[in-house]
Amino acid sequence: xxxxxxxxxxxxxxxxxxxxxxxxxxxxxxxxxxxxxxxxxxxxxxxxxxxxxxxxxxxxxxxxxxxxxxxxxxxxxxxxxxxxxxxxxxxxxxxxxxxxxxxxxxxxxxxxxxxxxxxxxxxxxxxxxxxxxxxxxxxxxxxxxxxxxxxxxxxxxxxxxxxxxxxxxxxxxxxxxxxxxxxxxxxxxxxxxxxxxxxxxxxxxxxxxxxxxxxxxxxxxxxxxxxxxxxxxxxxxxxxxxxxxxxxxxxxxxxxxxxxxxxxxxxxxxxxxxxxxxxxxxxxxxxxxxxxxxxxxxxxxxxxxxxxxxxxxxxxxxxxxxxxxxxxxxxxxxxxxxxxxxxxxxxxxxxxxxxxxxxxxxxxxxxxxxxxxxxxxxxxxxxxxxxxxxxxxxxxxxxxxxxxxxxxxxxxxxxxxxxxxxxxxxxxxxxxxxxxxxxxxxxxxxxxxxxxxxxxxxxxxxxxxxx
Amino acid sequence: xxxxxxxxxxxxxxxxxxxxxxxxxxxxxxxxxxxxxxxxxxxxxxxxxxxxxxxxxxxxxxxxxxxxxxxxxxxxxxxxxxxxxxxxxxxxxxxxxxxxxxxxxxxxxxxxxxxxxxxxxxxxxxxxxxxxxxxxxxxxxxxxxxxxxxxxxxxxxxxxxxxxxxxxxxxxxxxxxxxxxxxxxxxxxxxxxxxxxxxxxxxxxxxxxxxxxxxxxxxxxxxxxxxxxxxxxxxxxxxxxxxxxxxxxxxxxxxxxxxxxxxxxxxxxxxxxxxxxxxxxxxxxxxxxxxxxxxxxxxxxxxxxxxxxxxxxxxxxxxxxxxxxxxxxxxxxxxx
Numbered sequence: 001x002x003x004x005x006x007x008x009x010x011x012x013x014x015x016x017x018x019x020x021x022x023x024x025x026x027x028x029x030x031x032x033x034x035x036x037x038x039x040x041x042x043x044x045x046x047x048x049x050x051x052x053x054x055x056x057x058x059x060x061x062x063x064x065x066x067x068x069x070x071x072x073x074x075x076x077x078x079x080x081x082x083x084x085x086x087x088x089x090x091x092x093x094x095x096x097x098x099x100x101x102x103x104x105x106x107x108x109x110x111x112x113x114x115x116x117x118x119x120x121x122x123x124x125x126x127x128x129x130x131x132x133x134x135x136x137x138x139x140x141x142x143x144x145x146x147x148x149x150x151x152x153x154x155x156x157x158x159x160x161x162x163x164x165x166x167x168x169x170x171x172x173x174x175x176x177x178x179x180x181x182x183x184x185x186x187x188x189x190x191x192x193x194x195x196x197x198x199x200x201x202x203x204x205x206x207x208x209x210x211x212x213x214x215x216x217x218x219x220x221x222x223x224x225x226x227x228x229x230x231x232x233x234x235x236x237x238x239x240x241x242x243x244x245x246x247x248x249x250x251x252x253x254x255x256x257x258x259x260x261x262x263x264x265x266x267x268x269x270x271x272x273x274x275x276x277x278x279x280x281x282x283x284x285x286x287x288x289x290x291x292x293x294x295x296x297x298x299x300x301x302x303x304x305x306x307x308x309x310x311x312x313x314x315x316x317x318x319x320x321x322x323x324x325x326x327x328x329x330x331x332x333x334x335x336x337x338x339x340x341x342x343x344x345x346x347x348x349x350x351x352x353x354x355x356x357x358x359x360x361x362x363x364x365x366x367x368x369x370x371x372x373x374x375x376x377x378x379x380x381x382x383x384x385x386x387x388x389x390x391x392x393x394x395x396x397x398x399x400x401x402x403x404x405x406x407x408x409x410x411x412x413x414x415x416x417x418x419x420x421x422x423x424x425x426x427x428x429x430x431x432x433x434x435x436x437x438x439x440x441x442x443x444x445x446x447x448x449x450x451x452x453x454x455x456x457x458x459x460x461x462x463x464x465x466x467x
Numbered sequence: 468x469x470x471x472x473x474x475x476x477x478x479x480x481x482x483x484x485x486x487x488x489x490x491x492x493x494x495x496x497x498x499x500x501x502x503x504x505x506x507x508x509x510x511x512x513x514x515x516x517x518x519x520x521x522x523x524x525x526x527x528x529x530x531x532x533x534x535x536x537x538x539x540x541x542x543x544x545x546x547x548x549x550x551x552x553x554x555x556x557x558x559x560x561x562x563x564x565x566x567x568x569x570x571x572x573x574x575x576x577x578x579x580x581x582x583x584x585x586x587x588x589x590x591x592x593x594x595x596x597x598x599x600x601x602x603x604x605x606x607x608x609x610x611x612x613x614x615x616x617x618x619x620x621x622x623x624x625x626x627x628x629x630x631x632x633x634x635x636x637x638x639x640x641x642x643x644x645x646x647x648x649x650x651x652x653x654x655x656x657x658x659x660x661x662x663x664x665x666x667x668x669x670x671x672x673x674x675x676x677x678x679x680x681x682x683x684x685x686x687x688x689x690x691x692x693x694x695x696x697x698x699x700x701x702x703x704x705x706x707x708x709x710x711x712x713x714x715x716x717x718x719x720x721x722x723x724x725x726x727x728x729x730x731x732x733x734x735x736x737x738x739x740x741x742x743x744x745x746x747x748x749x750x751x752x753x754x755x756x757x758x759x760x761x762x763x764x765x766x767x768x769x770x771x772x773x774x775x776x777x778x779x780x781x782x783x784x785x786x787x788x789x790x791x792x793x794x795x796x797x798x799x800x801x802x803x
Contacts, residue, residue: 061571062571062572062575065524065567065568065570065571066567066568066571068524068527068567069527069563069564069567069568070564071531072527072530072531072560072563072564072567073560073564075531075534075535075538076534076549076556076560078538078545078549079534079538079545079546079548079549079550079556080549080550080553080556080557083545083546083547083549083550083615083616084546084615086538086542086545086546087542087543087546087614087615090538090539090542090545090546090762090766091542091762091763091765091766092766094535094538094539094542094762094766094770095539095766095769095770095773097535097538097539098532098535098536098538098539098770098774099770099773100535101528101531101532101535102532102773102774102777102778102781103773103777105528105531105532106525106528106532106781106784106785107781107784108524109524109525109527109528109785110525110781110784110785110787110788111784111788112524113520113521113522113524113525113788113791113792114521114788114791116521117520117521117792118521118791118792121791121792122791166763166765166766167763167765167766167769168765170765170769397550397553397615397616398615398616398617399550399551399553399615399616399617399618399619399620400550400553400620401620404553404554404620407554408553408554408557411557411558411561412561415561415564415565419564419565419568419572422568422572422576422579423568423572425576426571426572426575426576429575430575
């Protein structure tokens with residue numbers, strides 16, 4: 001068998017980033033949620049928020065730890081497998097990566113220790129600030145890494161000298177054309193993903209009949225948030241689509257499986273795209289809708305793949321199906337939020353076992369949507385690493401053999417297939433145990449540095465219990 | 468391009484500092500991980516792990532900064548060196564994954580505690596060994612054509628790189644022992660003192676052999692150290708190393724709780740300086756200098772502005788988080 005180092009390197013990158021992105025998808029949202037709960041507890045003094053926060057901090061600590069170690073892997077991929085990409089783009093992209101480290105990673109790391117272990121060692125306000133800083137760190141990290149990713153999709157503010165990219169305008173590099181849309185779309189996706197997880201866990205706790213009050217608070221808070229975010233996300237997604245049409249027309253054509261440039265194009269709900277024959281098999285089309293969705297005009301023109309040379313087109317089937325999976329998830333999410341809102345309006349939010357059961361099952365739906373969206377945008381960028389300028393095939397490390405990359409891919413596969421199931425298992429176990437009931441939480445935060453004074457937080461908590 | 472301001476020396480200092488911080492911080496962290504394997508019972512294992520639980524994540528962040536700093540300031544070096552050490556880097560990353568998750572998993576997964584205990588200890592050792600191999604391969608130099616590494620993916624594997632791998636096992640363990648003496652009491656501390664002395668012997672053998680071997684490998688390095696008058700200026704380095712080694716041996720046996728750690732750090736500073744003297748101004752040894760590998764001035768300037776503001780802030784709040792967890796650890800603090 002002929003092992004292609006470029007193809008295997010792509011598989012390896014997809015593997016390590018695909019698993020890694022699941023963790024920010026939950027930690028970005030959870031960090032903000034925990035900061036909010038800590039804030040609510042700090043300002044209202046109600047200890048239910050503390051119980052919910054303590055519960056989620058446990059899950060967060062596992063997800064975050066896994067996120068750190070799988071994240072350390074990422075920058076090294078640029079060197080090990082994509083050294084020509086690194087050599088060509090470093091002058092432009094490397095400061096963005098470095099700023100991610102400087103602004104985000106250290107902030108998260110330093111304050112995470114205090115958030116996890118320092119409740120008794122620092123004043124309450126400092127613990128709240130630690131939670132805020134961790135949340136801020138996750139957002140800054142998203143900012144920089146998505147800026148870099150967006151630059152690869154829609155490069156700007158550069159010049160090319162001898163095949164290498166050099167910066168000319170940093171503002172244009174950082175705020176390149178697709179960045180605002182991608183940042184908004186991704187961060188909202190992370191919040192929505194977390195929202196459905198929190199809501200699903202809340203529904204589970206309510207159905208089980210233990211920690212019902214905590215479960216209801218989780219479900220209710222999150223449902224409000226999702227009522228705003230899910231429709232907002234659909235609007236942002238639409239705007240992001242228009243941006244893609246303007247800057248990456250071949251990607252959009254692949255997503256919609258459009259071969260011919262035309263006006264009044266239909267919306268293809270389902271088809272089997274055939275790259276070789278340049279047509280769709282078994283297509284189910286809705287007339288006119290394609291133009292309406294993609295251009296917001298019934299008569300709008302949509303570019304087809306045949307406008308682009310065959311060696312400058314992405315594969316069609318993968319972005320086509322991945323995009324439909326993502327939008328499908330979005331529609332299910334919207335349905336759930338609408339039903340939830342209606343039930344709340346009728347005052348029957350906790351009286352509908354069916355809604356709670358479906359909410360529980362839907363807990364991981366955001367992850368599916370995130371992965372599907374990521375596949376859409378990254379496969380849609382092919383065959384380029386820097387869109388239209390640097391080919392994926394010219395980015396790979398020249399010294400690597402197919403055998404080398406196969407070995408490393410097996411290594412990553414084996415290790416990730418051990419730690420991810422183990423991590424999931426442990427997180428589910430925490431969920432099953434549920435939030436600590438009031439009497440336990442005292443023990444939960446017990447144990448500080450010997451001789452440390454008992455801080456106000458712990459004292460107030462005890463008062464809270466008496467109440 | 469006009470050379471009004473030369474950023475290369477500044478970036479050399481910043482990157483050199485970042486890498487050294489990594490070596491020091493994750494060094495004691497990984498060393499503690501290795502010594503963990505020699506702890507006799509669960510209580511002392513808990514103490515040992517809790518001594519680094521709140522800070523390991525920050526320590527490992529310096530690795531990311533070192534990697535990204537190299538990419539940002541000296542991209543050509545990044546693009547050549549990292550592919551050349553493809554497998555050691557792979558092994559290091561996988562080992563770091565294992566030991567990193569072990570912190571959380573070990574204490575929540577009682578059924579597989581032994582598995583994660585092993586993951587933590589062997590993960591730390593394997594990651595350390597791989598880093599030592601990277602160091603050895605780096606000192607030996609790589610085959611380069613144009614702007615790319617052109618050797619094979621197993622070129623790194625030489626007796627010299629294996630030697631540096633083993634030497635670093637002792638080195639990090641010595642740092643780890645210093646940390647444990649600082650942070651623990653009683654039996655755990657006493658064991659750390661014993662282990663510290665064993666590691667010190669290993670470290671000194673390692674430093675000695677590497678110091679003799681390296682000049683034989685490269686004429687340039689031999690000339691740098693032994694030509695007149697360099698030998699006069701540079702003689703203090705080996706002399707100081709011997710003095711610090713003697714000091715470390717003494718304080719490991721004394722009642723002092725801070726000096727062994729200080730001694731271990733001193734040995735690392737001197738070894739680091741020694742390597743820098745040998746290789747300067749090469750960043751891709753024997754092919755490209757720091758200046759030849761540097762990124763564009765605009766790149767270095769753009770990143771420098773933020774770094775000069777952020778780095779002191781980072782040091783401040785990282786220092787604060789260390790301060791929060793100051794003092795001796797107990798088995799029941801941290802993870803419960």
